[in-house]
Amino acid sequence: MSGDGQGKRHWFDDEAGPVVRPYAMTRGRTTSPAQHRLDLIAVVVTEPHAYDPEADQTLSPEHVDIVGLCRDAPQSVAELAAELDLPIGVVRVLIGDLVDEEMVHVTRPVPPAELPDESILRDVINGLRAL
Amino acid sequence: MIFGRSERGKPPVEPVTLKILVAGGFGVGKTTLVGAVSEIKPLRTEEVLTEAGRPIDDTSGVEGKHTTTVAMDFGRITLREDLVLYLFGTPGQDRFWFLWDELATGSLGAVVLADTRRLEDCFAAVDYFERRSIPFVVGVNCFEGAARYPADDVRQALDLDPGVPVVLCDARDRETVKEVLIRVVQHAMAHAADRRQAVTT
Ligand SMILES: Nc1nc2c(ncn2[C@@H]2O[C@H](COP(=O)(O)OP(=O)(O)OP(=O)(O)O)[C@@H](O)[C@H]2O)c(=O)[nH]1
Ligand SMILES: [Mg+2]
Numbered sequence: 001m002s003g004d005g006q007g008k009r010h011w012f013d014d015e016a017g018p019v020v021r022p023y024a025m026t027r028g029r030t031t032s033p034a035q036h037r038l039d040l041i042a043v044v045v046t047e048p049h050a051y052d053p054e055a056d057q058t059l060s061p062e063h064v065d066i067v068g069l070c071r072d073a074p075q076s077v078a079e080l081a082a083e084l085d086l087p088i089g090v091v092r093v094l095i096g097d098l099v100d101e102e103m104v105h106v107t108r109p110v111p112p113a114e115l116p117d118e119s120i121l122r123d124v125i126n127g128l129r130a131l
Numbered sequence: 132m133i134f135g136r137s138e139r140g141k142p143p144v145e146p147v148t149l150k151i152l153v154a155g156g157f158g159v160g161k162t163t164l165v166g167a168v169s170e171i172k173p174l175r176t177e178e179v180l181t182e183a184g185r186p187i188d189d190t191s192g193v194e195g196k197h198t199t200t201v202a203m204d205f206g207r208i209t210l211r212e213d214l215v216l217y218l219f220g221t222p223g224q225d226r227f228w229f230l231w232d233e234l235a236t237g238s239l240g241a242v243v244l245a246d247t248r249r250l251e252d253c254f255a256a257v258d259y260f261e262r263r264s265i266p267f268v269v270g271v272n273c274f275e276g277a278a279r280y281p282a283d284d285v286r287q288a289l290d291l292d293p294g295v296p297v298v299l300c301d302a303r304d305r306e307t308v309k310e311v312l313i314r315v316v317q318h319a320m321a322h323a324a325d326r327r328q329a330v331t332t
Pocket of ligand 1 (some may be wrong): 156157158159160161162163164272273274275300301302303
């Protein structure tokens with residue numbers, strides 16, 4: 001999942017009118033080519049060497065938050081958006097940046113049809129019963 | 132959500148993640164259901180929509196596009212440290228179908244919540260999951276004051292395939308909601324087994 005870096009300066013069309021505030025955070029980008037439509041339940045994991053994201057001047061506070069949250073416990077894209085109270089699209093772009101910077105990696109979810117066996121689903125049932 | 136800081140040197144656990152969709156008409160109890168079994172959080176997506184309500188990519192023309200915020204219900208159920216189930220309550224309006232496409236992809240299955248006083252409100256959702264062969268369960272949310280119909284009547288009224296489970300529930304009640312979710316997973320297992328059979332015979 002190495003970002004090709006292409007389109008990193010993918011500016012939103014100026015004529016698109018006023019940019020919604022959160023998109024200022026992403027420098028107006030609404031998509032990140034390398035991470036196009038990251039699955040909402042894909043899991044973001046902080047790389048062990050990304051210990052001091054604040055030192056990186058190019059990162060916004062939101063980038064730093066993501067690195068911090070996913071170091072404590074890997075989290076899904078949806079969870080990060082809910083936790084940071086940012087729209088999903090914004091979070092996707094921010095994650096794309098962090099992947100390009102090799103500060104996090106993203107593990108795509110296994111589609112249920114490709115689960116190796118039924119035992120995971122049995123575990124889900126047992127887990128729900130035990131709730 | 133409280134997580135301990137992972138010990139140094141020990142790589143954090145990357146959980147297996149699964150998702151179940153919760154669909155159904157306006158005001159049928161989707162948010163209530165998600166909240167009954169999980170810590171619920173609103174999730175926002177901002178989409179640049181065409182007039183037709185489909186998202187467009189930002190390199191295409193700018194005429195007539197506007198950004199819409201769509202909110203979804205989002206819940207997390209931690210089954211084990213390494214196994215997490217997410218619930219997504221889908222927005223009901225038709226113009227947000229594109230969001231369903233994204234949510235439905237890779238989902239384990241779905242709950243279609245129904246209110247017997249206005250069953251027709253869930254036709255669209257039933258249709259949607261049938262067409263895409265996504266395993267789903269119909270949860271009949273039992274509101275007070277609504278007549279109780281046997282599950283079979285609901286099945287008939289919705290013209291469901293015989294294999295589709297119909298479960299009576301109360302979206303406010305954790306135990307019945309757990310039961311609905313368990314039925315979704317069981318149905319998904321049966322569905323997967325059928326598919327394997329179809330491939331091998
Ligand atoms: N009596 C009763 N009331 C319920 C039940 N489920 C939901 N309600 C109530 O019905 C109302 C609507 O429930 P919601 O969970 O907000 O429904 P929703 O499907 O999320 O609604 P929208 O997001 O607006 O489409 C709330 O006032 C709930 O308290 C139920 O099983 N029994
Ligand atoms: Mg709701």
